[in-house]
Amino acid sequence: VVAPHPWAGFSGGSKVILPGLSSLRTIVEHHLKWYSAGKPGVIEGNPFREEIEEAGKLAGVDWALNMVLDEEGKVAHAKGGEPSESFRKCMEVARSMYVRPVEGLYDSALVFTDPLDLDLYQATKALEHAAPVVDEGGSLVLVASCPRGYGSEEFKRFASMDSEAIEELLRSGWKWNIVPAIVALGMKEIFERYSVTVLTEGSLGGLKGAELARSAQEALSRLRGRVLVIKRGGFTVPQAR
The missing domain is CATH 3.90.226.30 (LarA, C-terminal domain)
Structure with missing residues (x-):
């Protein structure tokens, strides 16, 4: 599920690998190293998200299903396919729903x-x-x-x-x-x-x-x-x- 995340910018994508399938040591080190550099609603130049995406590539993930839920928990958008493309398509939908410029x-x-x-x-x-x-x-x-x-x-x-x-x-x-x-x-x-x-x-x-x-x-x-x-x-x- 792709939604705003305080550190990774958005949830979803290769978070199924990191932290999903990662060792406790990897999870702790990843969070302690990058949580203060992470940004909600931002993935570009976000080292917390970049390390997650790198973990997905190293794991060899070649297909993923991502989706966006509305505030009632219903599916507003879904996209399957190449992991990075699937995630980014859903991220753009989530961004339009939840990110507000001030x-x-x-x-x-x-x-x-x-x-x-x-x-x-x-x-x-x-x-x-x-x-x-x-x-x-x-x-x-x-x-x-x-x-x-x-x-x-x-x-x-x-x-x-x-x-x-x-x-x-x-x-x-x-x-x-x-x-x-x-x-x-x-x-x-x-x-x-x-x-x-x-x-x-x-x-x-x-x-x-x-x-x-x-x-x-x-x-x-x-x-x-x-x-x-x-x-x-x-x-x-x-x-x-």
Whole structure:
């Protein structure tokens, strides 16, 4: 399925090989090496995506079926054939559906995460999409109901750690599920570069690096300067022009 991805630009394509069929060591090294250089909605000049495509070529994949889903989960477009061509055709459709140009960088962003707002683990995708169009040091207000809190005890554990501790754990050869750790690491990087506030009704006690707001008035008071409002942030990728 080809959809906006915070680091790979778009999901789909040779991601079935990396990370799909790759070793734990390869997955960890790939993410730690390139996640900070990845960009949502961008594949050109994106080293995170380029390494994925190289893995597909090395594996000898010669046919692939890619598809694009609409916001209701229905197939909007599908293309089979040579892997790179199939992926790029679907990517163009996904880009037209989900990528939105904006004028320059903003001082703040108000980000509504629905429908990816069941938990903080899902909601971080909207945060990753919004951060690149806000000046570093600016304010990000994430509106996420999070009725399931963090989403898992694993992710909650990482959310209470700083980025250096997470990286050290991953590089130590830790062999449990690395996905929550990688997602938390990306979230922590944003917390360190921006002033982040989460407006939520969920139980997010112990969150380290961001402020929690319990009222709309409190959250809105954190915004300043030129503000970008992003609806359906889990799917919408704003790109500065």
